Amino acid sequence: MPSEHYLQIGETLKWLLTVAWLLPLGGFLIEVFGASWSGRKSRAAAYLAVACIAAGFVCSFIALLTWIDAEDLSLADLWQNPRAVAAEHAAHAEGPHAVADAHGHGDAHGAGHDARGAEDAHGAAVHTHVETDHAAPGHGNQPLTHTYTGTFYTLAHFDWLHICLDYYIDGLTVLMFTMVTFIATCIHIFAIGYMSDELTEDYEDHFVHLPGGKHFHRPGRFYRFFSFLSLFCFAMLGLVLAGNIFQVFIFWELVGVCSYLLIGFYVERKTASTAANKAFIMNRVGDFGFLIGLMIFWTWFGTFQFANTSPENVGQEGLFQMVRTHDGQLDTEGVGLNRIAYMQSSLLGERLHADDGSERAIPYWLLVVAGLGIFGGCIGKSAQFPLQTWLPDAMEGPTPVSALVHSATMVAAGVYLTGRFYPMFTPEVLLVIAYIGCITAFIGATIALVVTDIKKVLAYSTISQLGYMMLALGVGGWLAGLFHLVTHAFFKSLMFLCSGSVIHGCHHEQDMQKMGGLAKKMPITCWTMWIGVVAISGLAIPGIILPYIGAVALSGYHSKDAIVATALTFASKNPTHSLLFFIPLITAGITAFYMHRMWFMTFFGKPRDHHVHDHAHESPWVMTGPLVALAILAAICAWGGEVGPLAKLTLTSEPTHLAEGVSASGHMGLTFPGHHDIHENHGKAGIMALLAAFIGTLVAYVFYCKQSVDPALVKDRFAAIHRFLVDKWQFDEVYDVMFVRPV
Secondary structure (H helix, E strand, O other): OOHHHHHHHHHHHHHHHHHHHHHHHHHHHHHHHOHHHOOOOOOHHHHHHHHHHHHHHHHHHHHHHHHHHHOOHHHHHHHOOHHHHHHHHHHHOOOOOOEOOOOOOOOOOOEOOOOOOOEOOOOOEEEEEEEOOOOOOOOOOEEEEEEEEEEEEEEEEEOOEEEEEEEEEOHHHHHHHHHHHHHHHHHHHHHHHHOHHHOOOOEEEEEEEOOOOOEEEEOOOHHHHHHHHHHHHHHHHHHHHEOEHHHHHHHHHHHHHHHHHHHOOOOOOHHHHHHHHHHHHHHHHHHHHHHHHHHHHHHHHOOOEOOOOOOOOOOOOOHHHHHOOOOOOOOEEOOHHHOEEEOEEOOOOEEOEOOOOOEOEEEHHHHHHHHHHHHHHHHHHOOOOOOOOHHHHHHHOOHHHHHHHHHOOOHHHHHHHHHHOHHHOOHHHHHHHHHHHHHHHHHHHHHHOOOOEHHHHHHHHHHHHHHHHHHHHHOOOHHHHHHHHHHHHHHHHHHHHHHHHHHHHOOOOOEHHHOOOOOOOOHHHHHHHHHHHHHHHOOEEOOOOOOOOOOEEOHHHHHHHHHHHHHHHHHHHOHHHOHHHHHHHHHHHHHHHHHHHHHHHHHOOOOOOHHHHHHOOOOOHHHHHHHHHHHHHHHHOOOOHHHOHHHHHHHOOOOHHHHOOEEEEOOOOEEEOOHHHHHHHHHHHHHHHHHHHHHHHHHHHHHHHOOOOOHHHHHHHOHHHHHHHHOHHHHHHHHHHHHHOOO
16 A cells, blocks of 8 residues: 555544543543532533543544554464465565564564655654564565554754654554543443442441541542543553653553542542552552663663654654664674663664764663663552552452453553563563563462452452463563453453442442352342453363364453463473463462352352342442443453454564564573464463363362362361461561561
């Protein structure tokens, strides 16, 4: 296609996503500054917020369809044979040849710049991703997919420092926008019913006790809740659309502020205010590393932009273009961490030179430190070890907030940024990411074994699943990690809203020890939650049983299978790091156990508290409707698995060099697997993960549904371990002694 056509597509995507991004902000401003037009008993604020985010979803979905129509997703069959597909595409693709560049999410992505019109009236540049044959670098470079970058507005010029509002649009951007806005729309609608008790001039908070035994009374905050929710969505969408890392940091902090406001929504409750403070402070700890990374990148590269927004200015390129060579590799010289990494001019196909003619370079160890700094921010935001303790306490906020924080915003931001900034991470940084993810996945899963608060079970589950995503990214499974990010968002938001429905139907009871036998009372909630439980457990009917149909599975099976297969392949190529496969495999069985434990304890068996059971009821349609919608997406969003539409759409934004893997990277000699290697291990890894999930499910059934074994006997037998897990590995106690008390 001619470049003018892609420029038009870029403009269309730009304005569709911009409208989707700004609509929640408009709703927030109206709700805050126009609150006087609606009383505390009015649902007008909720309807406005729903209308804004729903309209944003429509714009995002249209952008998604536009992207799919413009790009050839069949090229994502790199899963099967990356070299053959690249060669076939090089032989048949139309359009001008491109000068290779390494921006995008990829180490080997390229940029197609047409001299006739590379920048339109709004400063938008079209950067075309190129699939490179690594056996013969520099040959056969043809477009795979396109990335659209540009500047909304230049805030200030200081000599060579430009402070701009940039945008960066590719398949991942469009996919994230669609996912975030759809889930947020469902949560907004659910919240209309869940937060209805705030529609009053005199709200009685039964969790705040005053002297004399009375409860605290205050005016309802219905409109305030929805205004904060709108601002939260605006911040997350702005983070996804951002075209430079400093802009990401600004929205990163705004996401943190919004989470503080929403977690501490019931500010009069000491537990809520403490949880909000804890979340805010622990995220700032991670953000200190983020700032260090920003300073290093600015000092040495002189830019924050992901990719060059003005192809005519070949002297100033984006970070992704400067750090990688034409074929996506680091251009280093020296040994170990004492090496230097040369900066690249991918538009010119050579090293960058300073004004004095010397070649520009950065010490390799500084590149490692900068990458670890950026990942430090991701550790805090995505509740990774050792900063994971704030997330369970964040359950003090209203359940719709928990659903949004744990699925489409906040914690998703850390995984998203790790994937987006992937070209800047060295192999040493990736190995750290892998081990942090592995440890986090195991810690979160083990604590969830003993938790009895229905929301906190899901909170620790989120910590564990985020660990899976980070593990995948660390072992070279960019697709697997972000694939699981999307599928997890659907089934985790579903389960959180189901837990909210249970809490609402049981009159704010959250202790599963007081539940049981609720399936007949709340059938829609019960069976929609079951879909989420099966999805996160990774259960399926394997293809060997149905050879002509293939595996019958929900979304979580496909994405978790991809992670386990990637971990197995990485471990087979790097036997020293075999724990990166075995621990996630064990964790898969633990996950199936604690999720079914939660479901059985809540909905089956005899009622353990007759007062709770007798007064339990199904939630109204405004709450069950979103459950059904999310259940459908949780079931089918990953249809086709690694060769399905969702995986292909995600794959179009992947670092292209990962298709064939990277051998002996870094001074540690790590080998990262390619798609073909991973695909060969899919069957073996899938069977092992499925077996672990079935064992976990069977044990949960025996203990909590069939009740053939009394869990109390096991608890007494392993009392020390049980106490250790109940104390959450004693992280809070250690932090209290080391940091809180001294301060």
